[in-house]
Amino acid sequence: MKAQQIQLVQDSFNLLSDETERVSALFYQRLFDINPSLRSLFSQDIAVQGAKFMRTLSMLVWGLHQSDRFTTLAHEVGQHHLAYGVRADYYQPVGEALLWALQQSLGEQFTPDVEDAWQAAYDLMSETMQSPPL
Numbered sequence: 001m002k003a004q005q006i007q008l009v010q011d012s013f014n015l016l017s018d019e020t021e022r023v024s025a026l027f028y029q030r031l032f033d034i035n036p037s038l039r040s041l042f043s044q045d046i047a048v049q050g051a052k053f054m055r056t057l058s059m060l061v062w063g064l065h066q067s068d069r070f071t072t073l074a075h076e077v078g079q080h081h082l083a084y085g086v087r088a089d090y091y092q093p094v095g096e097a098l099l100w101a102l103q104q105s106l107g108e109q110f111t112p113d114v115e116d117a118w119q120a121a122y123d124l125m126s127e128t129m130q131s132p133p134l
Contacts, residue, residue: 001124005117006064012114013061016105023105024050031097038093041084057098060125071128078129091126098122 016023028046032039042049056077063070099118103110 001064001117001120003065005120008114008117009061009064009121012102012106012109012118013058015109016102019105020054021047021050023101024054026104027053027097027101030100031093034093034097035090038090041086061121064121064124074125074128075131075133078131079133081129088130091130095119095122095126 025047028042028050059073060070060077063073099115099122102118103115106114
């Protein structure tokens with residue numbers, strides 16, 4: 001990712017700091033609309049899962065500028081996903097749901113440049129999560 005894209009992702013994520021519950025609720029609502037079968041992967045209260053999701057996303061977002069830290073964390077998250085039964089084909093609807101939730105939450109601030117930056121960030125996250133740890 002380019003430095004400017006990382007900055008756009010971090011700046012836009014910072015705008016959502018007071019809306020994490022809403023963002024995660026929108027994300028899971030959209031994810032289950034796209035692929036209802038994914039609901040079975042989540043055994044706990046979706047609000048609790050949403051808080052975990054937002055914490056993990058936050059760590060990944062703020063780690064984007066530190067390649068080693070980001071890679072280590074993304075690999076750990078990917079290994080956890082494998083243990084929970086996450087398959088490679090699940091990453092596409094997750095990315096779609098994430099970008100939709102961000103668009104809904106950021107409104108006009110979700111410009112084409114911000115969208116492109118988030119798409120690049122999600123692509124990097126999902127590719128790193130799915131790659132074997134070093």
